[in-house]
Amino acid sequence: MNHKMIPLLILLIISTCSHGLNILVILPHVGKSHQLVFEPLLKQLALREHNLTVITRFPQTKITPNWRDINIGDDEVATEFLDIDVEAGTRLTQFACRLLLVELGKHSCDDGLGKKELQMFLKENNQFDLVMVEIFNTNCFMGLVKLFDAPVIGLSSSRPPTWIERWFANPENPSYIPTTFTGFSDSMTFLQRVENTLSLVWDKLIYEYFIAGPGNHSSRRYLGVDILKEFDAMYNVSLLLTNTHFSLNLPRPFVPNIIEVGGIHIEEPKEIPNKIAKFMNESSEGVIYMSMGSTLRGNSFPSDKRNAFLKVFSRIQQRVIWKWETNLTNKPVNVETFSWTPQREILCHPNMKVFISHGGLLGTIEAVYCGVPVIVIPQYGDQPLNAKALEKVGGGVILYLQDATEKTILQSLNKVLSPKFKKSAEDLSERFKDRPLSPMETAIYWIEYVAKYRGAPHIRTAAVLMPAYQYLLIDVIAFIALIVISFSYCMYKIAASVFLKLRRRNKIKTS
Ligand SMILES: *[C@@H]1O[C@H](CO)[C@@H](O)[C@H](O)[C@H]1NC(C)=O
Ligand SMILES: *[C@@H]1O[C@H](CO)[C@@H](O)[C@H](O)[C@H]1NC(C)=O
Ligand SMILES: *[C@@H]1O[C@H](CO)[C@@H](O)[C@H](O)[C@H]1NC(C)=O
Ligand SMILES: *[C@@H]1O[C@H](CO)[C@@H](O)[C@H](O)[C@H]1NC(C)=O
Ligand SMILES: *[C@@H]1O[C@H](CO)[C@@H](O)[C@H](O)[C@H]1NC(C)=O
Numbered sequence: 001m002n003h004k005m006i007p008l009l010i011l012l013i014i015s016t017c018s019h020g021l022n023i024l025v026i027l028p029h030v031g032k033s034h035q036l037v038f039e040p041l042l043k044q045l046a047l048r049e050h051n052l053t054v055i056t057r058f059p060q061t062k063i064t065p066n067w068r069d070i071n072i073g074d075d076e077v078a079t080e081f082l083d084i085d086v087e088a089g090t091r092l093t094q095f096a097c098r099l100l101l102v103e104l105g106k107h108s109c110d111d112g113l114g115k116k117e118l119q120m121f122l123k124e125n126n127q128f129d130l131v132m133v134e135i136f137n138t139n140c141f142m143g144l145v146k147l148f149d150a151p152v153i154g155l156s157s158s159r160p161p162t163w164i165e166r167w168f169a170n171p172e173n174p175s176y177i178p179t180t181f182t183g184f185s186d187s188m189t190f191l192q193r194v195e196n197t198l199s200l201v202w203d204k205l206i207y208e209y210f211i212a213g214p215g216n217h218s219s220r221r222y223l224g225v226d227i228l229k230e231f232d233a234m235y236n237v238s239l240l241l242t243n244t245h246f247s248l249n250l251p252r253p254f255v256p257n258i259i260e261v262g263g264i265h266i267e268e269p270k271e272i273p274n275k276i277a278k279f280m281n282e283s284s285e286g287v288i289y290m291s292m293g294s295t296l297r298g299n300s301f302p303s304d305k306r307n308a309f310l311k312v313f314s315r316i317q318q319r320v321i322w323k324w325e326t327n328l329t330n331k332p333v334n335v336e337t338f339s340w341t342p343q344r345e346i347l348c349h350p351n352m353k354v355f356i357s358h359g360g361l362l363g364t365i366e367a368v369y370c371g372v373p374v375i376v377i378p379q380y381g382d383q384p385l386n387a388k389a390l391e392k393v394g395g396g397v398i399l400y401l402q403d404a405t406e407k408t409i410l411q412s413l414n415k416v417l418s419p420k421f422k423k424s425a426e427d428l429s430e431r432f433k434d435r436p437l438s439p440m441e442t443a444i445y446w447i448e449y450v451a452k453y454r455g456a457p458h459i460r461t462a463a464v465l466m467p468a469y470q471y472l473l474i475d476v477i478a479f480i481a482l483i484v485i486s487f488s489y490c491m492y493k494i495a496a497s498v499f500l501k502l503r504r505r506n507k508i509k510t511s
Pocket of ligand 3: 274275277278281
């Protein structure tokens with residue numbers, strides 16, 4: 001072959017293979033952290049010549065090529081809406097947390113689907129090769145999915161919600177798989193297993209009665225799609241990308257169409273702002289970073305607990321960066337507050353020693369990635385679960401806010417500051433990063449795979465469309481039980497009649 005033709009040929013191959021996909025992305029949740037998980041992936045898809053239309057509450061501030069936002073958000077940014085609470089993480093608050101999710105879901109549905117910009121978009125008659133949708137508490141958006149006859153990829157910014165796993169017929173055995181809200185690890189006591197099992201049933205009931213029904217109403221009202229009747233469509237999601245990894249979130253089985261991409265939100269490090277960089281660089285004894293995330297109001301931190309932390313900080317050698325939105329009074333000289341912090345960059349700074357966190361999944365993953373030990377103060381939602389998992393895999397210790405006193409804070413700090421704990425966190429980091437493909441490449445591979453095989457129905461298990469009684473073998477168990485009972489009954493009858501005859505014969509003989 002002529003040498004000059006080779007580049008031409010390569011160009012030809014590339015241009016035929018990299019046919020850009022037209023992708024609709026639906027991110028309906030009101031919490032921004034859910035979008036932040038998948039934004040780097042979306043940017044990467046756009047960079048690779050795929051055409052994105054993103055229905056979102058948090059549109060891009062800069063014009064991005066191949067990216068169009070359909071804004072369904074309000075101007076008010078939905079962050080900082082929860083109070084930090086000493087009672088948080090207890091059973092009662094976790095119970096209430098589910099209801100909060102239901103309410104947020106209803107709001108996202110009615111508010112989002114009704115937005116003018118979305119309704120205008122629906123009149124455009126667009127065609128898509130793929131639909132990617134966040135699967136969480138807003139199943140009403142599945143009605144939107146139904147309007148475009150394209151393969152669907154689900155996105156889960158945490159572990160797949162317990163009530164969604166049925167769509168994929170994913171094993172969810174509560175004997176060792178903790179549900180989202182119980183906050184157990186994978187080794188449970190008898191009573192914990194009882195609670196975990198009830199919690200699984202409870203989650204499913206909540207879904208049936210408080211999410212599916214109202215979701216259907218919103219979907220009917222704004223889109224004209226009855227999602228409860230379009231049952232098949234709900235169970236027709238081709239693939240789920242979940243923001244977990246077994247090295248951190250504990251091992252459990254996943255069906256072939258659920259793919260773990262935990263850590264996908266971690267981007268190339270950016271420059272740390274000068275003020276923070278200087279503060280960290282100049283701390284010879286290292287730095288402790290404390291942040292309760294973006295949805296918890298920093299100034300709702302109970303004052304006695306805050307003072308306990310400040311007292312401990314005043315007694316240690318390290319410098320402390322505390323993400324705190326308002327003025328912090330009485331702070332020791334080694335403590336500096338910042339209202340915004342580049343978290344991933346701070347955590348990977350060489351002087352970083354300890355992260356004190358609320359246990360949000362994104363921050364937890366970043367700490368694991370950077371090999372930094374964590375003191376977790378779990379509050380709501382999946383935070384107790386993340387905390388328990390992190391503790392089990394050797395990445396941190398748990399300190400419930402109600403137990404936080406000067407003494408316990410100092411004890412926890414001393415524990416995670418030890419070289420042994422640092423080594424443990426670094427080992428975990430190595431296990432977390434050790435993968436055949438990076439989370440980003442894994443996600444893109446599978447997205448293109450689903451498009452290539454037009455929904456890839458061959459990776460879904462047969463259990464997806466099985467009725468529950470068949471999947472749980474209730475019919476088989478009943479059938480076998482029936483046979484065993486009938487057989488035992490017959491044997492009993494035969495034995496009884498033989499026994500009776502023998503007795504009669506004996507009676508005749510003796511008389
Ligand atoms: C990208 O998507 C928009 C719809 O949002 C469509 O108008 C446009 O033609 C698409 N471009 C390509 C190259 O498919
Ligand atoms: C879904 O909602 C619509 C409108 O509210 C209602 O008429 C319909 O019966 C619901 N579907 C089911 C299966 O309950
Ligand atoms: C902090 O240290 C890093 C690496 O040692 C260096 O690149 C950076 O310029 C320093 N920044 C400041 C503000 O001192
Ligand atoms: C915080 O304190 C500084 C100095 O004490 C003051 O100038 C500033 O106005 C205060 N800010 C708020 C929000 O209270
Ligand atoms: C299921 O998805 C495939 C594409 O992935 C689509 O062709 C089919 O119509 C869908 N079935 C239902 C019942 O929605």
